[in-house]
Amino acid sequence: MKDKVVIITGAARGLGQKYCIEFAKAGAHIVAADIASCNETEKLVKNVGGECLNLELDVTDFDSCLNLASKTLEKFNKIDVLVNNAALYGTLKSSRFEDIESDQWDKAMNVNVKGVWNCCRAVVPSMRTQKSGSIINIASLAAIYGMPYAADYASSKAAVLGLTRVIAREVGKDGIRVNSVAPSMVRTDSAAEFLGEKADRAFDVIAKGQILQKTLEVDDIYGTILYLAGNQSKFVTGQTLMVDGGSVLL
Template sequence: MSTTNQKSQDARPAAPLEGKVAIVTGAAQGIGNAIAHGLAAEGAHVVIADLHGAEEAAQALPQKSAGIEVDVADEHAVARMAEETITRFGGIDLLVNNAGLFASLVMRPFTEIPLAEWRRVMDVNVASMFLACQAVVPHMRERGGGKIVNISSATPFLGVPLRLHYVTSKGAIIAFTRALAKELGPDGINVNCIAPGFTLSAGVLEHDAVLDQLSRAAVSARAIKRDQQPEDLVGAALFLCRPTSDFVTGQTLVVDGGLYLH
């Protein structure tokens, strides 16, 4: 190799997230998986944390990565997730709280939602983020900062009916993000939120009733007249994880093709 070519290669800028360690929950498929691939493509070591299929999904990533099977609503399992990440990669810089329940939930009046189902949705969609942040933030403080991205939904802004527990949980994530951003700002930890529109993730595609009920209505109401794909969330997630967003915190970015405008 010539000296000129060697200098040219040496001069290439490092990937924006080179060497960073990221945990993405619920990333064996769907939105979380798309974000995991985006982070890995920018140089991050990604830990895919999911109830099933985490190790298989991690094997498909281009960087040195890992899969950890974990119930994100279980306090001890989430603590183990953080410790295993530290053991394998030496630290934690990024956390994407993506795991949640949606497609498997039946649309019905709130008077027909069982209390046990309400509590399960709150555990998986909200308490999981609380537990993950509790487990991860001490390690971020040791690194001098970090980025947390919480995945909410556009439904709290729209007031979507017949899934009151889901919509309430996603609204709670927005409030959680704002309060935690204020608390962690002095530590150099940014906390932001992404609110997707109705997305054709793998879980949604497994439920024909959900597609029939929501897909056509969502497309017709958007400014951009097409289905939303998991890949449509990657750019927003990468922006909130990169150093270029270091002065952005406590914000919710709606990514829904122009359905909700605020």
Template sequence: MRCIGKVAVVTGGAMGIGRSIVEGFVDEGANVLIADRTGAVEAAAQLDDGSNRVAGVACDVSSQDDTEAMAQAAIEAFGRIDILVNNAGIYSSLEPKPFEEIDIEEWKRVLEVNVLGQALASRAVVPAMRSQGNGRIVNISSGTPFKGVPFMLHYVASKGAVNAMTKALAKELGSAGILVNAVAPGFTMSDGVLSNPVQLEKLQDISLKSRVIQRDQLPGDVVGAVIYFASQDSAFVTGQTLVVDGGAYFN
């Protein structure tokens, strides 16, 4: 129960990796607000055991109004915000292709959600964290920028930006007692990935063969690292990106 009594906001928390992270926080004793474009309220109803420790709110993280409403919803439901997990992002719907063939509007949307979305969500919760004198922001990145994965240039670029923002924001917010770290998963068998046959065909086998741990990565494999960065176990750690990919990349 490393997060007992804490309040965590998880963007993109209705399904996939985000849903597993929400479940991990509930198991660790936290109150959780699920923020997602769709399914947040329904997911909260499924996970709450009657103790009103899980709530949900519709949120598009690329919208400043939505992220500000998200932060207000967390405060109204639980009175404070201790942890933000910036999990919402575009990946599983993308089709690998040469960079010359990536549609410009797709480029813009990936950057809006994966980069600006994390900045807006952080901007929305930081005032509450500043007033408390502490807080944790955990950005979900990716192992792809470390390995230079081809044919998904917009996605790789967006997650490289997340790694850079993690370092810069850690320095900017450290004096306020707010720690900022990132977790970078490898190719994960999330709900979205499982529904994308093109990604499965092109990436599943090559990802599996590149790992020291020879099995598929599951959403639950990411949870422990997130809880570590959200708990007192990492009280003297900030600005770091931890790659969680079964040993495909050594940092």
């Protein structure tokens, strides 16, 4: 990742923040973008010796995504990697599919699907010009497993898999790769928020359903993201990599 320019959306906390730190440790220049403040992330990236452009971003607003691309190009002259990590998750109220509020459904689709589409269409022109790039879209096991009581979230993440495959086919000839990563439940603030008081029990049940009977932690995912971002995965595109301890086997 030495001197690669890596944009990470949803970088204010949780997994996005972790990816920023790990990409910086690997030598990349970081663009940390979120609708919330990335000041803490910027500090953590600088603590490990990295360079960080801290940008406010609303992925649902295409102009905001264009601003992300142009500010990145202004500072670093190129975009090598985009990690589409921003999503609504913990704040989505869990309920039976027929009880989900229409407004919540629309918000989930707007951020989790349109947001990915917006960021991809904002950065692809510059990747096309440089004839290279790697886009990693964060999906979820929820899409493949069919997570109950989360039809909005699971459907939005299933759409991310479809979008990944389509864009991968359309941009491959320009040297751009597009892949998805689908983690199972990870112990983050957002997951705890989503699961509420049942969190510990839920993590236990999930772990018991995996081949590797352990709860997925924040430290267990970034290696897969770094792999997809870099040259070691240069012949991998359009794929979904499960990081789920062997919960579903594709």
